[in-house]
Each structure stands twice: as structure tokens, then as C-alpha cells.
Amino acid sequence: MRRVVITGMGVVSPLGNTVDDFWEGLVAGRSGVKSLKDITHSDLFEHLGSEFASQVIAEVEQFDEAQQxxxxIRQRDRCVQFAVSAALQAVHDAQLEGASAIMRDNWGIAFTTAIGAAHTTEASYCLATHNGTQALDPEKIPPAFYLDWLYHTPAMMLAHLLEVHGPCDTITAACASGVDVIGHAYEMIQDDEATLMLAVASEAPMSPTRYGGCDIIRCLARGFNDQPHRASRPFDKMRSGFVMGEGAGAFLLEERDHAIARGAPIYAEITGFGLTSNATHMISLKPTTSPHLTRAIHQAMNEAGITPEAIHYINPHASSTNQNDQTETRAIKGALGHHAYEVPLSSTKSELGHGLSAAGFFGAIVATLSLTRGMIHPTINYEEPDPLCDLDYVPNHARPFTGTNALVITSGFSGTHATLVMQKAERSV
Structure with missing residues (x-):
């Protein structure tokens, strides 16, 4: 079986739009969460904001990179722009701008999004119906709207920009998609369907209908509207839901011998992938579903050929909802046994909010950076322990790290669970 390594990374996030800015913000324990009334990139909330029970978001506030x-791409939806920006960062980081024609024929793209072009879709509807007060006028819909409407647009545009001719896929599995798409790209290289894969997740869900859809089912945080920076609090007893976030992440994955032969930087190796479904409920994640997440963790560990004691760090899904955090804690104990109490976990969502498909990708980038930079970022806002969430969540302060294996966990609406095991590279940057 061919080995797969990470040779490039890119990110767009509420804490910064470079890997270094992203990481520095996380390690410092900064919150990217703000009040909904302070949103800067969308006027769709102008007359609607006060209707929502949740009043917090995690926005990519400064995205000057769009002008570059x-x-x-600049004409497309924010979701497309985020995807391309993060992807081009990863390509540059992997030193692949001058790739040969043969290399480009063996280079594929795997893209995911849970929501797609939310802002453009809603803005086009408002334009074509005079904010929903008139019958839809098709003449008012921009002719190029189909390019935003199609989930596959970012993958297609990246293939065109980079002139790559390998597999070009778009998959979606709600909030598990970020890890799922990395696993898909990993397996494409394992199975010799490609030598290089650009894996990308992008999310820009800030529109009233998407926000309202989560608000109405009581998924969004409601407890700290007057203190947004405290609203996302995974595993804390006072948690009240997740904070909707946005952004994009990208990996350049590569067959290991190929990466070594061209002298590429190698950040980490992906050694295991697990994917299961609890097949129970679209949104509920009850403790009885935990064995299915435990199976996904076991799948990834078994493929990596490691025991629970070899897991040195976990980046969990940790959505800050009551059900998820308790169920995930239970599943981790089921998979790791007594070692669950020895391994540190930290929630990236505590600082970035929940970027849907991008959230799992953020977790994979964080795990890679923890392995390469020797630090674990904190779970912020951890103030009052929940007796049913009793593991080491690295509360409020970053911690030095010397481990060699990390586990990334995601779960998504519809009951999907995706996991990755990542190993510090033998020949690293």
C-alpha cells in the first residue's frame, strides 16, 4: 500500500488567512467570535438580526486576499474564493507551481462543502423576488449564478487554474466532510489513482436562512450573546450550542516516495482513516450512538497499526453542544480505554466556532501543526467541568507537546463519523 504525506497547507479562518497567523492565534487562546450585529461582509442580516435567539458568529473579517x-474567482461566491485562496497557499507551500505536464496528469482534486454558495444564493433570491414580496423574476437572476450554485465549481475552477488532469471530485457529508475529503484524497493516492491530491474544504454559510435553520433547531449558542468571546465553550458545563463559523482549509497530499524524490517539505504522514454512520437521527447525537464513533476511531487506529497508547493528542469534534460533547467523550473512552484519561484533547471550535466542513479540516491542520511545532493549543472558555466530560481538554492555556501520533475526530448531521490518524514525519520540514 502506498504511503501518503502532507507536503503543503493553506488556510482561511476567523483568526487569520495564513497558516502562521492561524496557528499563532490558536496558541495564544484568541477567540474569533463576535456579535452577529457586527458582521462586515453581508447586508442580508440588516433587518433580520434581532429575530435570532443566537447572536454570535465567527466571521472571516479581513479577507484582503480576495483581491489577489x-x-x-473574484466574481464568485465567498465560498469559492475561500477555497481557491487556501488551495493556492497549499500549492505554493508544496513548491508545486512549476509542476511538469506528467505530474499534472497524475494530480487530482477533492473538494467538499456542506452549505455551498449561501450568500450568493440568498442574495439572488432576494433580488429576483424583491426580498420575497413578489413573484420570482428569472430575468433578475445573474446569468453566471449557476457557477455559484454548483457545489463542484471550486474543484472545477482549481483544475482549470492549475491545469491538473487527475480525478476531480466533490463530496459532501455535512460537518464530517472536512476529514472525509482528506480521507478520500488519501485513499486515491493509496490506491494509485493519483500521485498528488489537493484536498480542500470551504464554507461561507453566513446568510439568514442558513443561520436561521440552525437557530430554529436550537443548535446555536444562546448563553453568551452579550459576551461573544465566551459563547463557544466545548465540554464546559455552561455550553449552550455551537457558534456558526466559516473559512477554508487545504492540504497537498502526495505519495511519499514521490515527495522525497522531488525534495518536497513533508509535514506529517496520514496513516489511518475511519468512516462510519450511526444511522440514528439527522441531528441528534445521543450517548447510545457512541459505539459507532468508537468504531470509526478503531478503524483509523487499526489501519495505522497502532494501539490506544500510541495516540498522543486528539483534536475532537467538540461542537459545544450538550449531546455531542458528552457522546464524543464516551466514544473516546470506548476506543482508548484507560488511556483516554492520559491523552490531551483541545477544541479548535472553542476559538474558531464551527466552520461546518471547514471545521474538521481546521482540526487536521491543527493536528499537523501540533506534531511539527511541538505545541497544543488550548480549549478556551473551559470554566466549569461537566461530570460527564472528564478528560484532559487542555483548558485555557497552550501546552508543550512531544508526541508523534494525533487523532482527528469529526461528526456530522445525518450521523456520519470520520476520523484520521496522523503521524509526525520521519523526514519533516
Whole structure:
């Protein structure tokens, strides 16, 4: 079986739009969460904001990088722009701008999003119906709207920009998609369907209908509207839901011998992938579903050929909802046994909110950076322990790290669970 390594990374996030800014913000324990009334990139909330029970978001506030993108990309939805920006960072980081024609024929793209072009879709509807007060007028829908409407647009545009001719796939599995798409790209290289894969997740869900859809089912945080920076609090007893976030992450994955032969930087190796479904409920994640997440963890560990004691760090899903945090804690104990109490976990969502498909990708980037930079970022806002969430969540302060294996966990609406095991590279940057 061919080995797969990470040779490039890119990110767009509420804490910064480079890997270094992203990491520095996380390690410092900064919150990217703000009040909904302070949203900067969308006027769709102008007359609606006060209706929502949740009043907090995690926005990519400064996205000046959009001006550096090719003109066709600048005309597209924010989700497309985020995807391309993060992807081009990863390509540059992997030193692949001058790839040969043969290399480009063996280079594929795997993309995911849970929501797609939320802002453009809703803005087009408002334009074509005079904010929903008139019958839809098709003449008012922009002719190029189909490019935003199609989930596959970012993958297609990246293939065109990079002139790569390998597999070009788009998959979606709700909030588990970020890890799922990395696993898909990993397996494409394992199975010799490609030598390089650009894996990308992008999310820009800030529109009233998407926000309202989560608000109405009581998924969003309601407890700290007057203190947004305290609203996302995974594993804390006072948690009241997740904070909707946005952003994008990208990996350049590569067959290990190929990466070594061209002298590429190697950050980490992906050694295991697990994917299961609890097949129980679209949104509920009750403790009785935990064995199915435990199976996904076991799948990844078994493929990596490691025991529970070899897991040195976990980046969990940790959505800050009551059900998820308790169920995930239970599943981790089921998979790791007594070692669950010895391994540190830290929640990236505590600082970035829940970026849907991008959230799992953020977790994989964080695990990679923990392995390469020797630090674990904190779970912020951890103030009052929940007796049913009793593991080491690295509360409020970063911690030095010397481990060699990390586990990344995601779960998504519809009951999907995806996991990765990542190993510090033998030949690293």
C-alpha cells in the first residue's frame, strides 16, 4: 500500500488567512467570535438580526486576499474564493507551481462543502423576488449564478487554474466532510489513482436562512450573546450550542516516495482513516450512538497499526453542544480505554466556532501543526467541568507537546463519523 504525506497547507479562518497567523492565534487562546450585529461582509442580516435567539458568529473579517485572486474567482461566491485562496497557499507551500505536464496528469482534486454558495444564493433570491414580496423574476437572476450554485465549481475552477488532469471530485457529508475529503484524497493516492491530491474544504454559510435553520433547531449558542468571546465553550458545563463559523482549509497530499524524490517539505504522514454512520437521527447525537464513533476511531487506529497508547493528542469534534460533547467523550473512552484519561484533547471550535466542513479540516491542520511545532493549543472558555466530560481538554492555556501520533475526530448531521490518524514525519520540514 502506498504511503501518503502532507507536503503543503493553506488556510482561511476567523483568526487569520495564513497558516502562521492561524496557528499563532490558536496558541495564544484568541477567540474569533463576535456579535452577529457586527458582521462586515453581508447586508442580508440588516433587518433580520434581532429575530435570532443566537447572536454570535465567527466571521472571516479581513479577507484582503480576495483581491489577489484571478478575476473569474473574484466574481464568485465567498465560498469559492475561500477555497481557491487556501488551495493556492497549499500549492505554493508544496513548491508545486512549476509542476511538469506528467505530474499534472497524475494530480487530482477533492473538494467538499456542506452549505455551498449561501450568500450568493440568498442574495439572488432576494433580488429576483424583491426580498420575497413578489413573484420570482428569472430575468433578475445573474446569468453566471449557476457557477455559484454548483457545489463542484471550486474543484472545477482549481483544475482549470492549475491545469491538473487527475480525478476531480466533490463530496459532501455535512460537518464530517472536512476529514472525509482528506480521507478520500488519501485513499486515491493509496490506491494509485493519483500521485498528488489537493484536498480542500470551504464554507461561507453566513446568510439568514442558513443561520436561521440552525437557530430554529436550537443548535446555536444562546448563553453568551452579550459576551461573544465566551459563547463557544466545548465540554464546559455552561455550553449552550455551537457558534456558526466559516473559512477554508487545504492540504497537498502526495505519495511519499514521490515527495522525497522531488525534495518536497513533508509535514506529517496520514496513516489511518475511519468512516462510519450511526444511522440514528439527522441531528441528534445521543450517548447510545457512541459505539459507532468508537468504531470509526478503531478503524483509523487499526489501519495505522497502532494501539490506544500510541495516540498522543486528539483534536475532537467538540461542537459545544450538550449531546455531542458528552457522546464524543464516551466514544473516546470506548476506543482508548484507560488511556483516554492520559491523552490531551483541545477544541479548535472553542476559538474558531464551527466552520461546518471547514471545521474538521481546521482540526487536521491543527493536528499537523501540533506534531511539527511541538505545541497544543488550548480549549478556551473551559470554566466549569461537566461530570460527564472528564478528560484532559487542555483548558485555557497552550501546552508543550512531544508526541508523534494525533487523532482527528469529526461528526456530522445525518450521523456520519470520520476520523484520521496522523503521524509526525520521519523526514519533516
Amino acid at each position: 485572486l484571478p478575476e473569474p
